[in-house]
Amino acid sequence: MSKFLGTENYNGLTAITKEMWRITNLLFRQYINNNNGFRSLAWQEGRRYFKAWFAKAGQALLPSLCSNHLLPTSKVGIRAQMLNRQTGNLVMDFLVEQGTISTHILNAISPEWTGAFPFARYVCSNFIDKR
Incomplete structure (x- = not known):
């Protein structure tokens, strides 16, 4: 088994596999233990699921951006992220x-x-x- 763990999922909860549960468990432990500042990263990224926070983050690139400029879409972008299982660190x-x-x-x-x-x-x- 590889020391690295990672996968892509584009089907939401319907595609959760055994590996996804393992990843979720690892992420939960990272959050609880706050490995490498993971808790603040989770909060920083999690806020971007809310339109107002997402727009605020986007203003760093486009200062005139407002939340009403953002439109709903069915397109989903998921960025895969590899995890080093030995260190518990994200591979950057x-x-x-x-x-x-x-x-x-x-x-x-x-x-x-x-x-x-x-x-x-x-x-x-x-x-x-x-x-």
Whole structure:
């Protein structure tokens, strides 16, 4: 079993699996123990589920944003986040793991076109070319 834990879920409660319960249990323990300031992060992010708080956070990027500018949508954006099971910390960046015949990029949230080519060069020069 990998030391990392993570999954994506786009179907709400209907898609909760055994792994999701394990993740929920881990997150609950992180909240109770306040590992790495997790409790304040949970409150900070949780407030953004409310339209007024979400608009207030968005004003850092667009000062003229008002909550009435935000419209309901059925589109859902979920950002996957990998958890290091040994340390209990969230993995905050890409993670490259190399086996004998393969190299894996973990915790890559999106293609990130602004960093895709420099990151590809980094992986090739530090992992692929070193075989």
